[in-house]
Amino acid sequence: MDERREARESGSGGWTRWAVAGPPTVFLLAFFLVPAFIVVAASFREPGEFGGLVPLAAGWRAAFSMEAYRFLSGDLVYAQIFASSFAVAFATTLICVVLAYPLAWLIARSPRRRRDLLVLLVILPFASNFLVRIYAWIMLLGPANLLYTPFAVIAGMVYVHLPFMVLPLYTNLEKHDPALLEAAQDLGANAWTRFWRVTFPLSLPGIYSGSALVFIPVLGMFAVPELLGGTGDILIGNLIKEQFLDNRDWPLGSALSIGLTIAVLACAGIAAAGARRGLQGTEAVS
Amino acid sequence: MRRRSQWILWAASLAVYAFLYVPLAVVVIFSFNDSMLNAEWVGFTLAWYEKLLGDGEMLRAAGNSVAIALLSSSVATVLGAMAGIAMHRYRMPWLPLLVLTPVAMPEILLGVSLLLFFRQVLDLTLGFFSILVAHITFSIGFVAVIVRARLAGMDEGVFEAARDLGATPWMTFRRVTLPLILPALVAGFLMSFTLSIDDFVITFFVAGVGVTTLPLQIYSMIKVAVTPEVNAVSTLLMALTLTMVLVATRLAPDVMRRGR
Incomplete structure (x- = not known):
């Protein structure tokens, strides 16, 4: 792989390289x-009187402080909201796994031609606007008196993120060697045992990557709790939005954003480690 | 035994498909319902669509959305293609990190960081320009991934052949690379167009008060009340993005199958 890349590279001088990579790099920088980085810096600043930040011209003492972090750690409410965000993300991920599994399995075991259609059918609802999908649940749950409850929040979260679980899981299940299941059957394992001892452990890398794709966006979501949840169903995302747009305490909002970033990085790290360990397991089996 | 487990699998899958489609079907059906309330079916009407056509605010929002989507996806296609080619061809380990992180992180983080940047550092009035820049930022990664996947599936021999025949890098690009990645460019453009016209979270933070897009307009409507007009605009939007996604899937089937 690296040799091929070197061969590709050898033909072009240094300037072509930068002519190609330069513009997108500069834009994204x-x-x-x-x-x-400005979010990081802003979290150590003092909030201005009418929103924004205290200008740097006011001097180091007036402009910089740890106040936002002191505030966050001083009030248990914030820890609780982080905890309930994790709980919602965990529940959503778990339900997504349960719902996605039969679908992914069916798709993986279908004949090639039908497979593409079945995958497309998973992606299509996803092509409708995010708010439209939430609105659909407002319509459905309103008459049933379930709107503005934790149930509505979870239902909306699952609905919005389900395809993210189906696709990686399907990609994983598709690769399984049917000979493994046949071998298990020949050795006398029933369907239940075959699933739990062969298919499920082999699909763990798929579950891990799907979980990362569901868990991470759910952690930062504010629109679902805002539109489907009650006043008690606030998550980190709502807290951040509140600080930036309503209270206009930008340092506190920035500090919360950094908290969220750390949580996201930790989750991504865990998922990556899990997927890798799972892959090693696959090698050991096959 | 085999039969039965097969049957259970199909039944469970159908239930999940129903879970995916029934809510959207309800939205579409009630957009044709001749009643102010979204409660029960009264009769067929196109009145809500007529009302939409007369809604100046909604039309202005739609115009903004289309203009921003066209501009941002054009720029994102060019920048994303460059990033995709560079990721495929050069050893720059930091480049995928820079290009793909904006795609992988929660949207709200990109939204607030751009809000801070525009207001605090650039002291810019939020509006058309800030939305445009934000949309380009989150679209580049998607185009780059599509272009890279297309290049990875190609025979390197054609580029070597072009070089051996004395083509300059520019000629190789113009006569070989560009025609080959064209389907990926069109798919990338359609993808970013869809993402832009659909985006709510990031736009919500960088839009300010002056400029409204279609999703922002929908948001302010559904915050207040459930009206069939929202169903109508949702249905139209669904038809539009559906077409886009289907065309994009046709053009780059291997890419779309892998999901976002």
């Missing part, structure tokens, strides 16, 4: 990386 300016509008992704720099803003990301």
Whole structure:
């Protein structure tokens, strides 16, 4: 692989390289990386009187402080909201696994021609606007008196994120060697045992990557709790939105964003480690 | 035994498909319902669509959405293609990280960081320009992934042949690479167009008060009340993005199958 890449590279001089990679790099440095660092910097600043931040001209003492972090750690409410965000993300992921599994399995075991159609049918609802999908649940749950409850939040979260679980799981299940299941059957394992001892352990890498794709966006979601949840169903995302748009306490909002970033990085790390360990397991089996 | 487990699998899958489709079907059906309330079926009407056509605010929002989507996906296609080619061809380990992180992180983080950047650092009035920049930022990664996948599936021999025949890098690009990645470029463009016209979260933070897009308009409507007009605009939007996705799937089947 690396040799091939070297062969590809050898033909072009240094300037072509930068002519190609330069423009997108500069754009993303300016509008992704720099803003990301500004969030870090803003979290150590003092909020301005009418929103924004205290200007740097006011001097180091007036402009910088740890106040946002002191505030966050001083009030148990924030820890509780982080905890309930994790709980919602966990429940959503778990339900997504349960719902996605039969679907992914059916698709993986279908004949090639039908497979593409079945996958397309999973992606299509996903092509409708995110707000439209939430609105559908407002319509459905309103008459049933289930709107503005934790149930509605979870239902909406699952609905919006389910395809993210189906696709990686299907990609994983598709690769399984049917000979393994046949071998298990020949050795006398029934369907139940075959599933739990062969298929499920082999599909763990797929579950891990699907979980990362569901868990991470759910952690930061604000629109679902805002539209489907009650006042008590606030998550980290709502808290961040509140600080930036309603209370206009930008340092506190920034500090919360950093908290969310750390949580996301931790989850991504766990998922990556899990997927890798799972893969090693696969090698051991096959 | 085999038969029965097969049957259970189909039944469970059909239930999940129903879970995916019934809510959207309800939205579509009630957009044709001749009643202010979204409660029971009264009779067929196109009145809600007529009402939409007369809704100046909604039309302006739709116009903004289309303009931003066209501009942002054009720029994102060019920048994303460059990033995709560079990721495929050069050893720059930091490049995928820079290009793909904006795609992988929760949207709200990109939204607030751009809000801070535009207001605090650039002291810019939020509006058309800030939305445009934000949309380009999150679209680049998608185009790059599609283009890279297309290049990875190709025979390197054609590029070597072009070089051996004395083509300059520019000629190789113009006469060999570009025609070969064209389907990926069209798919990438359609993908970013769809993402842009659909985006709510990031736009919500960088839009300010002056400029409204279609999703923002829908949001402010459904925050207040459930009206069949929302069903009508949702149905139209669904038809539009559905067409886009189907065309994109046709053009780059191997890419779309792998999901986002």
